[in-house]
Amino acid sequence: MTPEGGPRFTNRLIAETSPYLLQHAHNPVNWFPWGDAAFERARRDNRPVLLSVGYSTCHWCHVMERESFEDLEIARFINEHFVAIKVDREERPDVDAVYMNAVHLLGSRGGWPMTVVLTPQRQPFFAGTYFPARDGDRGAHKGLLTILGELADLYRTDPERVVATARRVTERLQAEAAPARPGDLAGPDAIRAAVVNLARRFDPVNGGFGGAPKFPTPSNLALVARYFHRTQDPQALTILARTLEKMAAGGIYDHVGGGFHRYATDAAWGVPHFEKMLYDNAQLAVAYLDGYQLTGRADFAGVARETLDYVAREMTDATGGFHSATDADSPAPGGDEPEEGRFFTWTPAELRAALDPEAARAFAAYYGVTERGNLDGRSVLHVGAPLASVAATLGVTPAQLDATLGAARATLFDVRARRPPPLRDDKIIAAWNGLMISAFARGAAVLGEPRYLERATAAAEHVIGRMLDGDLLARTWNDGRTRSAGVLDDYAFVAQGLLDLYEAGHDVRWLREAITLQAAMDRRFLDAANGGYFSTPAGDAGVLTREKPDYDGAEPSGNAVALLNLLRLEEFTGDDAYRQAAERGLRAFSRSLTRGGGVSLMLCALDYLLDRPLEVVIVSVAPGAGAALDAALRTSYLPNRIVVQATEGEDLARQAALVPLVADKRVLSGRATAFVCRGRVCEQPTGDPGQLAAQLAKTEPLFEVAPAPLPAPVRGR
Template sequence: MQAAVLPGSEPFALPLQQRLARALAGIDPARAPRTQHRDEQGRPRFSNRLLLESSPYLLQHAHNPVNWFPWGDEAFAEAARLGRPVFLSIGYSTCHWCHVMESESFEDEEIAGFLNSHYVAVKVDREERPDIDAVYMSAVQQLAGSGGWPMSVWLSAAREPFYGGTYFPPRDGERGARLGFLSLLQALSDIFQRDPQRVRLACTAMVQAIRLDLHGSPASPAAAGEPPLPGRDLVDATVEHFRPLFDEVHGGLRRLPKFPSHLPLRLLLRHHRRSGDAGSLRMAVLTLERMAAGGLYDQLAGGFHRYSTDGEWLLPHFEKMLYDNALLVVAYAEAFQLTGRADFARVVRETCDYVLREMSDAGGGFHSATDADSEGVEGRFFVWSESEIRHELASLGEATTRRFLAHYGVRRGGNWEGSNILHVPQPDEQAWAALAGARARLREVRARRVQPLRDDKVLASWNGLMISALALAGRILDHHPYVLAAARAADFALTGLRAPGGRLQRCYKDGQARQDAFLDDHAFLVAGLIDLYEASFDPRYLREALLLADATEVLFADPAGGWFMTSHDHETLIAREKPAHDGAEPSGTSVALMNVLRLATFTGAGHWRRIAERALLAHAAVLTERPFSMGEALLAVEFHAATVLEIVVVWPDGAAATAAPLLDILRRTFLPAHALAGGAESAIDSLADRVPFVRGRRAQGNRATVYVCQQGSCDLPLTDPTALAALLRRVA
């Protein structure tokens, strides 16, 4: 099969035509191509180079009439040869507005023809190349005042930006825009050709601004002196910063849209634990309550959508991201430890069960996301009419149906565009339990609908977050299957996400690992391995965490302190990011900082603490001036300032079950600053080579025993759970 020539383009060279033809022949004929341009047999009329890629996002655009290139030297060499600008489009596979811009502009033959004849068009999956995304997001934020996806950037052949934005409607006047995408393409192409000096000056200014934004300007030692290490006063200041911004009715911040990450929930829990401040706990608890009761949470199947478009957490943007769910599992699990609330534990279980059921890869890892859209309509998979619910629940009886409608706020006219997003106006755990059968019935019905697209690539970073989530959930809820699932994912990451030489890779898809991993991949996976060790007491995971942390220092460390996003041998971009902002995901910096502090406690090795303190000093200016922008790093600041508990649980050989009462106390106690080790007596001494504080610990009186130490000074060994609980209340 031969694809048509793309509008405004010359025919592809014969070798490329042949590669595309082979790729087309390998497509399942039963699978409808994602394009409106099809022939009489339903086959795609157009194909471009993205058909040869493996990224789900790039493959979505493989049949656009745009002559897309993947990011690489070929594209920029072509731009230089033709004397054209580059149009760079960055997005991800489950991005609703990316789909909108594709449908309106990239599927439009007139717009595609102009792009193909005046530009070299490049597509990037931001989830596979966060380094590229960070560089050009900095440009767009400075040019437009804000950023997002789809990201649209105009570049020179030297990869330097001179204009940028996000979504653009296709033509003038549409969606209220004065200038549409086509007019913008025409105007910027004209400026590029007519006034190259203006473009060069704009590029030079933007590159300087990006470098300053992503790496900062190093202060001279004489001017900077030796600033104090960031301390708990910054945590206190951050809590005070959020108090007047807090939504006292619905939780979260009084801003739209509402993201779970806008409020540093885990930091608030720690602030309350240390200070006793009731306001910190109230902000965290109310936010967790209202998010779990809203449409942001999938009331039938568990798991959270990405964000809420309204102030009440009712109207979500319906995509589900692995990282959101991993991070929220940890927040709810810690809140359960602190409050003992059964509803928080339930949300942890439901979210973990959702991930294991719907996001698991056959190899043991986890897929990245599911789309907001199905059948081309946002949210269609998730919403209900009252009549549909009544019909499907009729067999369960009128009383159950009425109770379901009331509990989940179902209205005859709907609460969103004529349909109902299930939510819980008045949370009631007894009602929730009584409606288990009704939820199961509607899950069955929903499963027969057209499913949202699933992005089935496996990312090292997000899998690291999910390993942490499952390990913590399994340990805190005493649910070993979650720990086993975390171990399967870790084993997959440590083997399947490797290059032939052993280097960690970022992505796994279609049986292939690719793309050398970035800082966040290493940092998130190290954190997951440490959490998994504490949940399983399998020393292999602590050993692997240490090896990967060593690799992080070799590849990413800045001698001045902190870490770069890219390694010293990654592709050189126009700027090298040194992450200093926590967004929807924590930065690699913040997680790496916590990792080295935890490893310093486990190993007693001073170099890990020195690495942490250099990083804290390197980011002292940001932490002092804008501590709320690095909320995850403040968790490490709290840890660094604390007297960390070194806890060892040891049991007689063959009697692991006897440690359960002691471990139960530990799992139910919120201990933000600790290192937990354990094992049978015969294993403890070999562990001491890596974890010196376990050396010489023995089970007293042939009973499971716990040792609680602080900086090498230990309380008396305990075998009684009640005594352990009392000790933790005193020292924690």
């Protein structure tokens, strides 16, 4: 800081909108944002490029900034020998994906912060992740200063070697990104093989798949749910229900404020890494809604509701869009140094200070708050025993304990709100907003909550009104400004959100917007030769390769969501071109689908294609008159279906202009009427909710002959 209290250094990042880039705007490093200007400078000065990629809620990104990028000696060396570029991976996922592949090719494990050294032609010749500042720090043989010194010397003294390495890596990146030739369309056996693999990896004690660290994998849960729906294999339902209940009981779930943390550091979901990501909470809210529909368990509906309420309360911008994330770290009251999880953890003394003695004792017993704690002397809240068991130990009834815990949670929420909160990344990302629009729309439809429909609608208004200009959907918006052109995920996830919003709220505008966005996505990203979609548009010289993503990560595959959207659009519009495009896409990824692992959501798209999806139309004489039929629909798990609800008259005519199958539907016998069809072959129209529920319960089997039961988990995995 200057004597006047202002920042001592300011670099080019000060003009950016990303909170992560703005965090680095006063580093002594002369950071450039990603763009032509940085590479032109590198070419002019004949310097290598130091590319540092991270995100605002990344713990080790903060550590590397404090240790290295705020160190004057290291900053001076970087400024003299490199052109330094800082990238927010959430703002430029295309850049992040290319150079993360380079990290792997050069023999390092992936992660963030990502540290890559490039030629001025954007070709990588060195890659890694976090590096401590100096030799010996944190037990490292070499620190960042030494590594950069060696790389600067190499670039100066042996440029031919640098160019050869960079060219070799780039050629491998381009070869791996080259589209595969289409193959045969996969069949039901591919779906079963993937679910069998998940069943073997299933943790029967703690739920989830594999061991520590343990991540929520909503795409895997979606596939398992569909498999149960189509086969009625009880082990599939066990996998889904056990995972949902154990995550909700664990420390990965915020028992005071709702919502989920990023992942658990242990196999039992006990101690999380505490950042909260919008995309996790969107997908997990949907997973719990699915679980509720399949099991009828009110606790699953409760978790979905608390998660949506958390996002509505703490992650919603005044414009209606949703913010991206909150950090894992926050300072203790009166402290300056951030501590991981400080905001979310408790001690017995803090409980006694906030609650009456009986409530403090009950809360500590149920949520595992001890003097020793399980994280640096503090306790991450988690449920270790059933409510009835803890109630018996305390000598109260389960109902009494439940009431005590509910009141205590409300009190502790208010107490916690007075603590210094974690940093919130308030940029609005199109793709993640699309996922959250879907979650709120699904929540409105399944839980019958009009306020969730209002949230979904407001977010859709924000994205379409502020982030879309013709064919160009912006990736991010913050403080009134957009940044970066959207990638495939942005278009696909927003289109999915609009389709879900149309089904939940019956406003045909959103179907029209989804059709328009799909056409824009086709023009920008479609691989017309092979099927499927690239992640970036043609002619983008800013990245080395055009990826065609098929694997699910923390976010679902953009291609998988795009193919599901196409199949739904064909059902709505009757335009077979959508189905043909979806089938071409599935053929383009046939090799990945038959290999099985990591493509769960694309296998859900395959399941949709192989099924005869339900077409459900409810026509009523006035808005709300079909509420009883809607209630029957609400509790039915129907993954492969479309739903259209219309009011006779102008509304039905507007919808029929885009959805031909409603054109001939009319109210019968003066009351709301439901029409349930498969492949345009319809059941008897009905106004009776019980009869509608029976019609909806009919399922097309995935296999002509029932397959063998799913295997038991492999022990020790």
